Amino acid sequence: xxxxxxxxxxxxxxxxxxxxxxxxxxxxxxxxxxxxxxxxxxxxxxxxxxxxxxxxxxxxxxxxxxxxxxxxxxxxxxxxxxxxxxxxxxxxxxxxxxxxxxxxxxxxxxxxxxxxxxxxxxxxxxxxxxxxxxxxxxxxxxxxxxxx
Numbered sequence: 001x002x003x004x005x006x007x008x009x010x011x012x013x014x015x016x017x018x019x020x021x022x023x024x025x026x027x028x029x030x031x032x033x034x035x036x037x038x039x040x041x042x043x044x045x046x047x048x049x050x051x052x053x054x055x056x057x058x059x060x061x062x063x064x065x066x067x068x069x070x071x072x073x074x075x076x077x078x079x080x081x082x083x084x085x086x087x088x089x090x091x092x093x094x095x096x097x098x099x100x101x102x103x104x105x106x107x108x109x110x111x112x113x114x115x116x117x118x119x120x121x122x123x124x125x126x127x128x129x130x131x132x133x134x135x136x137x138x139x140x141x142x143x144x145x146x147x148x
Contacts, residue, residue: 090121093108111125
């Protein structure tokens with residue numbers, strides 16, 4: 001076969017039957033079948049992506065609901081801790097700290113410095129309710145002295 005590319009030059013292309021057979025891979029029916037299969041695979045992939053996205057959204061909703069339940073439970077615990085400690089003569093350091101609206105570490109520091117007295121019964125360290133009252137009165141006295 002001879003093709004004319006430009007008026008001044010001629011290009012000759014020769015092909016054999018074997019070369020043509022190698023170039024023609026699919027018949028028209030095979031091509032159409034392959035294209036249908038490709039479209040089906042693409043649709044399946046799109047469906048899988050959509051299902052994965054929906055699953056992610058469901059998981060995100062479940063996580064949000066679990067967080068809300070956890071926060072509600074923690075809030076409930078905090079409210080229970082804030083409730084007034086019943087009137088008892090001896091308080092645990094945690095109860096005394098709650099009554100003074102202080103942290104445990106701060107109360108232990110006050111006990112160590114002697115500002116809040118404590119007693120030891122067995123292995124347990126307890127704070128007398130009167131020691132808390134005395135500490136508050138001392139604080140009020142210091143406040144009044146500074147103001148007066």
